Amino acid sequence: MAQARSNRPISPHLQIWRWGPAMLVSILHRVTGNGLAFAGLGLLLWWVGAIAGGEQSYLTFTQYVWTGTGPWLSSWTAILGKLVLIGLTWAFFQHLATGLRHFVLDIGAGYELHANARWSVLTLVFSVLATALFWAFVLTSH
Amino acid sequence: MGNGTSIGRVRGLGSSHQGTHHWLASRLTAVGNLILLPYLLISLLLLPSYDFASVHGWAAQPVAATALILTFINTFYHARLGVQVMLEDYVHEAPGKLLAWVFVNFVPFAGAAFGVISVIRIALGGA
Numbered sequence: 311m312a313q314a315r316s317n318r319p320i321s322p323h324l325q326i327w328r329w330g331p332a333m334l335v336s337i338l339h340r341v342t343g344n345g346l347a348f349a350g351l352g353l354l355l356w357w358v359g360a361i362a363g364g365e366q367s368y369l370t371f372t373q374y375v376w377t378g379t380g381p382w383l384s385s386w387t388a389i390l391g392k393l394v395l396i397g398l399t400w401a402f403f404q405h406l407a408t409g410l411r412h413f414v415l416d417i418g419a420g421y422e423l424h425a426n427a428r429w430s431v432l433t434l435v436f437s438v439l440a441t442a443l444f445w446a447f448v449l450t451s452h
Numbered sequence: 453m454g455n456g457t458s459i460g461r462v463r464g465l466g467s468s469h470q471g472t473h474h475w476l477a478s479r480l481t482a483v484g485n486l487i488l489l490p491y492l493l494i495s496l497l498l499l500p501s502y503d504f505a506s507v508h509g510w511a512a513q514p515v516a517a518t519a520l521i522l523t524f525i526n527t528f529y530h531a532r533l534g535v536q537v538m539l540e541d542y543v544h545e546a547p548g549k550l551l552a553w554v555f556v557n558f559v560p561f562a563g564a565a566f567g568v569i570s571v572i573r574i575a576l577g578g579a
Contacts, residue, residue, distance in 0.1 A: 347531035361508055362570035368504045409482050
């Protein structure tokens with residue numbers, strides 16, 4: 311990876327490069343977007359379909375995704391369900407923040423190196439904080 | 453494809469002249485999501501409990517049901533556009549490319565339809 315010393319200017323190169331905040335949030339935008347598209351929308355469909363199916367199907371949904379009080383398999387999937395839900399919450403806030411960053415970049419602003427790096431890092435700070443606050447509120451008020 | 457002259461070899465390999473609509477639709481649905489998804493998350497936060505009666509009662513209200521239906525249309529449209537770009541970037545060979553094209557044109561519509569039908573059933577009774 312990083313071959314050049316950090317105090318020297320480097321040109322973009324296929325093999326000589328170093329991770330920076332901008333490239334991290336760029337690929338995270340794609341990863342979180344596709345995670346939300348497949349896992350997020352899939353889970354949302356299961357949720358709304360379970361509500362439409364009535365009390366019993368909603369109970370099955372909550373057992374497999376959250377409480378784990380159903381068939382033995384549900385005690386395992388409920389652990390996975392919690393991880394996935396928290397992960398999707400983070401993915402949503404990260405995708406939201408990097409999406410807003412793309413709006414700024416779309417109007418031609420925010421390409422200066424330091425501003426770009428700063429706003430990239432702030433999207434990460436925002437997504438972690440928002441996820442923590444969201445779940446703190448859910449778990450303390452319910 | 454051409455007959456070997458320089459211009460003949462590159463004809464048809466350029467812009468499809470329709471990328472702007474894809475780009476703009478992606479942004480418009482993003483703005484829609486910016487309204488709909490915070491509404492969904494805040495509504496869920498404010499529910500007194502997550503038992504069947506509370507969740508069903510909330511989703512059956514006209515405004516919540518409308519927002520949910522718009523959410524399914526808008527998120528699946530936005531996701532379809534984004535997943536298409538991802539597939540175009542990573543799937544280049546013939547069989548996979550065809551499957552990806554069929555997938556991205558079928559599945560999002562099926563998913564959105566199931567979501568909309570479910571919300572209608574919740575809102576208009578049944579179950």
